[in-house]
Amino acid sequence: MSNRRSILTKSLAILTAFAALAACSRAGGGDNAGTPADDKGPAAEVRLGYFPNVTHAAALIGVDKGYFAKELGGTKLTTQTFNAGPEAVNALLGESLDVSFIGSGPAINAYAKSKGEAIRLVSGATSGGAQLVVKPDIAAPADLKGKIITTPQLGNTQDVALKKWLSDQKLAIGTGPDQVNVTNTENAQSLDLFKRGDVHGAWAPEPWSSRLVLDAGAKVLLDEEALWEGGKFPTTVLIVRAKFLQEHPQTVEALLRGHLRATDYALGNKAEAKQVVNNALKTLTGKSLGEPVLDRAFDNIELTLDPQAKTFPRLAEDAVVAGVAKEAADVAGLADFTLLNKVLSAAGKPTVDTAGLDKK
Missing domain, CATH: 3.40.190.10 (Periplasmic binding protein-like II)
Known part of the structure; x- marks a missing residue:
């Protein structure tokens, strides 16, 4: 009986170990x-x-x-x-x-x-x-003060990229004359607003950055690939x-x-x-x-x-x-x-x- 108990105990121990291993794997x-x-x-x-x-x-x-x-x-x-x-x-x-x-x-x-x-x-x-495209008279980051720049939606990839870059440039976000006014607007609406002069730029994904450049006369202030190793x-x-x-x-x-x-x-x-x-x-x-x-x-x-x-x-x-x-x-x-x-x-x-x- 003692041998049978010993075998049973060992078998249970082995099964327990396998169960624990499986749980860890999951x-x-x-x-x-x-x-x-x-x-x-x-x-x-x-x-x-x-x-x-x-x-x-x-x-x-x-x-x-x-x-x-x-x-x-x-x-x-x-x-x-x-x-x-x-x-x-x-x-x-x-x-x-x-x-x-x-x-x-x-x-x-x-x-x-x-x-x-x-x-x-x-x-x-x-x-x-993705690129930051702006009105032709904006030549440097500091020129964005008092300007309205759009991104597709609050918290989206381009919105984060723009706000991070503005922080790196020591530019505050807001509606004051020394701040950059970042607004969230659908890409198609941003194009129309830019054409009317109601906004001054956009951090936009393709094809919208290209449409702003070729259809609305914007220029590239920054291509996001410049911020990443190997441009990737x-x-x-x-x-x-x-x-x-x-x-x-x-x-x-x-x-x-x-x-x-x-x-x-x-x-x-x-x-x-x-x-x-x-x-x-x-x-x-x-x-x-x-x-x-x-x-x-x-x-x-x-x-x-x-x-x-x-x-x-x-x-x-x-x-x-x-x-x-x-x-x-x-x-x-x-x-x-x-x-x-x-x-x-x-x-x-x-x-x-x-x-x-x-x-x-």
């Missing part, structure tokens, strides 16, 4: 796109958000060319467009959206607002493509609701395959890709871009599935300096590139570095 979270217990198979429907901007070219192409739908197979694709990131964040946190192409700033904000629970960064989409910074990334990722990793993987196909198409067929994007913009906004604007906008962006993970700690700190956040968001655990690197490896492409962003 707690790590960042390395796993769901566990077998979470995985419910392909979703019946996936709701995808994106913006009618050139910086969202991969999304526009993926939808228009049917790359997402083809990869999703029997999963229904429903799409919704937004003016800026905070709107998409509200939809994600309200669970009326599953996946979204979005700016890096709102992605961090969504993660912070949900205390690291609600969303995961699963891919990049675009690097570059994440203008657009892809995020997914964490619960959706856990329950439907196959669906997220299918979307990533479609995303890769759209990006490869754009890189390999630039002229055709421009027309696809322009046609999509006309459908979504009612107006297509002139060829010079389209060419300039595409020249200012880099389509890439690499989200530049190493930039996210600095982006979180920038939001504090910009006065958009009270404290820097802890971005540890934000990223899960498991499925992205699986898709890239299967396509024979280099995998993406998480830069530690997948570890809590």
Whole structure:
């Protein structure tokens, strides 16, 4: 009996150890796109958000060319467009959206607002493509005093970038004659206001910065790429609701395959890709871009599935300096590139570095 008790005791100890190990593995979270217990198979429907901007070219192409739908197979694709990131964040946190192409700033904000629970960064989409463009008589940062500068929405990626830069230039934000008046206005409205002389500049994503320059006579005071090492910074990334990722990793993987196909198409067929994007913009906004604007906008962006993970700690700190956040968001655990690197490896492409962003 004593031997049997000893064997039973040892067996229970081993089982306990395995259970503890499994629990630790699940707690790590960042390395796993769901566990077998979470995985419910392909979703019946996936709701995808994106913006009618050139910086969202991969999304526009993926939808228009049917790359997402083809990869999703029997999963229904429903799409919704937004003016800026905070709107998409509200939809994600309200669970009326599953996946979204979005700016890096709102992605961090969504993660912070949900205390690291609600969303995961699963891919990049675009690097570059944002500029501070102003009236021709503005020659230096100091000339912005007393001027009105617009960004697409409070707390969006360009809003944070502008306010951080103004802080670096020792320029106060406000309505006084020695301050810079930063207002939040939809991109199309900013263009009209600039043409009328009601605003003096904008920190805008493509194609709006190019439209301001070529259609409204603005000039570039600063290209944001000048502020980043190698000129690379994440203008657009892809995020997914964490619960959706856990329950439907196959669906997220299918979307990533479609995303890769759209990006490869754009890189390999630039002229055709421009027309696809322009046609999509006309459908979504009612107006297509002139060829010079389209060419300039595409020249200012880099389509890439690499989200530049190493930039996210600095982006979180920038939001504090910009006065958009009270404290820097802890971005540890934000990223899960498991499925992205699986898709890239299967396509024979280099995998993406998480830069530690997948570890809590």
